[in-house]
Amino acid sequence: MSLTDLLDTVEIETAPNPTHAVIWMHGLGADANDFVPIVPELRLGASPAVRFVFPNAPVQPVTINGGMAMRAWYDILVMDLVRREDGPGIVRSAQAIAALIARENSRGIPARNIVLAGFSQGCAMALHTGLRHPERLAGLVGLSGYLPLVDAFAGERHAANADTPIFLAHGTYDPVVQLARAEASRAMLEQMGHPVQWHTYPMPHSVCPPEIGDIAAFLRQVLQG
Numbered sequence: 001m002s003l004t005d006l007l008d009t010v011e012i013e014t015a016p017n018p019t020h021a022v023i024w025m026h027g028l029g030a031d032a033n034d035f036v037p038i039v040p041e042l043r044l045g046a047s048p049a050v051r052f053v054f055p056n057a058p059v060q061p062v063t064i065n066g067g068m069a070m071r072a073w074y075d076i077l078v079m080d081l082v083r084r085e086d087g088p089g090i091v092r093s094a095q096a097i098a099a100l101i102a103r104e105n106s107r108g109i110p111a112r113n114i115v116l117a118g119f120s121q122g123c124a125m126a127l128h129t130g131l132r133h134p135e136r137l138a139g140l141v142g143l144s145g146y147l148p149l150v151d152a153f154a155g156e157r158h159a160a161n162a163d164t165p166i167f168l169a170h171g172t173y174d175p176v177v178q179l180a181r182a183e184a185s186r187a188m189l190e191q192m193g194h195p196v197q198w199h200t201y202p203m204p205h206s207v208c209p210p211e212i213g214d215i216a217a218f219l220r221q222v223l224q225g
Helices: 038-042 087-106 121-130 150-156 179-191 209-222
Strands: 009-013 020-025 050-055 059-062 068-071 114-119 139-143 166-171 196-201
Touching (some): 020 087, 038 209, 050 087, 150 179, 166 179, 166 209, 179 196, 196 209
Parallel strands (some): 139 166, 166 196
């Protein structure tokens, strides 16, 4: 993907000349502005300077929503999210996210200083893309989501991110992505040796203040150097 084909993004810098970046993917039907308000709530300060990059997913028909077109990283074919998955769509979006990583590299931020984060579908994309990336990333943040395409994961994951810290969080009352789906993803990652920090909160398919505090602590931990 060339730089002219990059996804549209909203960017916020916590201080001039950022040395670190967080690329944060929104959920199904949302857009790049969805998580922008969280940046000041994280209270990361100016050191290190961080560029938050919020990309817009492409607009495409979504099967479970009657074929209605909306921003989506991939099609959702069935409600259980498992029996049938849009593999080609996931791969296309992973390539688009990898191009954003490459752009940060070209702007002087190495992969080791980049976190991929996402909510729901965005979580799936952060995990799918980050754990296959050929250079080590600083960390991964997955909120209210799951690991997609699990049958291919063992053979496609890259050793460069075998020990990359992973923050996973989920609501215990989530009616959209069932808690059991997230727990299965967590178990698979842990069985394969990935270091997972697991958090649950008494909430539905959303984000809550205690979770934001825990995300901030994780980002302060991994956005060093």
